[in-house]
Amino acid sequence: MWCSRMALRRLQKIAVTPLNITGSLTSNIQREMSTLPRIYVTRQIPPEGLKILRESGQVQFELWNSDDIPVPRKELLQKVKGVDGLLCTLTEKIDAELLDAAGPNLKVLSTMSVGFDHLSLDELKKRGIRIGYTPEVLTDAVAELTVALLLATSRRLIEATHEAKTGGWGTWRTLWLCGYELANSTVGILGLGRIGVAIAERLAPFKVKKFIYTDVAPRPELASVINAEYVSFDELAKQSDFLAVCCALTPETKEICNKNLFSKMKKTSIFINTSRGGVVNQEDLYEALSTGQIAGAGLDVTVPEPLPTNHPLFTLKNCVILPHIASASYTTRDAMSSLAANNLLLGLRGQPMIKELKL
Numbered sequence: 001m002w003c004s005r006m007a008l009r010r011l012q013k014i015a016v017t018p019l020n021i022t023g024s025l026t027s028n029i030q031r032e033m034s035t036l037p038r039i040y041v042t043r044q045i046p047p048e049g050l051k052i053l054r055e056s057g058q059v060q061f062e063l064w065n066s067d068d069i070p071v072p073r074k075e076l077l078q079k080v081k082g083v084d085g086l087l088c089t090l091t092e093k094i095d096a097e098l099l100d101a102a103g104p105n106l107k108v109l110s111t112m113s114v115g116f117d118h119l120s121l122d123e124l125k126k127r128g129i130r131i132g133y134t135p136e137v138l139t140d141a142v143a144e145l146t147v148a149l150l151l152a153t154s155r156r157l158i159e160a161t162h163e164a165k166t167g168g169w170g171t172w173r174t175l176w177l178c179g180y181e182l183a184n185s186t187v188g189i190l191g192l193g194r195i196g197v198a199i200a201e202r203l204a205p206f207k208v209k210k211f212i213y214t215d216v217a218p219r220p221e222l223a224s225v226i227n228a229e230y231v232s233f234d235e236l237a238k239q240s241d242f243l244a245v246c247c248a249l250t251p252e253t254k255e256i257c258n259k260n261l262f263s264k265m266k267k268t269s270i271f272i273n274t275s276r277g278g279v280v281n282q283e284d285l286y287e288a289l290s291t292g293q294i295a296g297a298g299l300d301v302t303v304p305e306p307l308p309t310n311h312p313l314f315t316l317k318n319c320v321i322l323p324h325i326a327s328a329s330y331t332t333r334d335a336m337s338s339l340a341a342n343n344l345l346l347g348l349r350g351q352p353m354i355k356e357l358k359l
């Protein structure tokens, strides 16, 4: 027993460096290894999650050992062959081609994200593959970043620091770098869920006058937490001084923020998106921002990601663009990593996951 635990520990250490997996193992260890479910981790996820996998003694895993470069598709298609479980991030497209490459052993997929637009849900359902994801643990970080982005956009912070650094700062001027304030404003939320509520809770102390929201149907329980009024899509556009997009990207919400929405918004309104770039028609947004149809936009998400540095949106002073960092706090990324690892292990044991996407 002692021997086999030692062997297992050695195995778990070796298994994280893919090239070494079998090279230096004794035949005993190899036999033991072959009985453990095989999983592939598509990214060097934060250490908490890897520790959970390593110390579980439940799986042998291979890892794409980089955080800077996503695993190339060709490599991914090779590596998933025959795995029982897959832990991925939002940069990997999990579609029919990949699931076919993985084959019938694949029973559990765990994504280290709350969004699941990178997953072909129909294909996963068809194959009976269970899905874990990471909602809730990132709500605070995303809400906090959304507020930061909203203020940076509406109070023109990026323009202001640029002016200060590059000699544009002359005498104090009465209307220079004026923006829009939250006090007495109407804040609209497109897609009210946990994150929308958390954003509103953080904005309320800024003396917001009214919260409004729209969704496929009223969500009275959530709305009552922030005293938000349900309105139509058009009313949301017309009334919002600040419009925060919080809906998931689905076929129904794809490019829902387009010229129809922007043309109804106030010239003084600020548009904020921390959900997915795909919910916005970026050509229409460029048009709205460059013609003064709306006052500004703050985007944490774009299509594609990364957004090419020569993209027209980067030429606009009234557009603040962040590189998809809403959940990027150490605490949250560790929590997402742990949750993704635990979801995977529970799924492989045939137990309910902590956060499972029910199809």
Ligand SMILES: O=C(O)C(=O)CO
Pocket (backbone or CB within 6 Å): 090, 112, 113, 114, 115, 116, 138, 325, 326, 327, 328
């Ligand atoms: O979890 C997600 O879906 C993200 O976008 C990362 O914050």
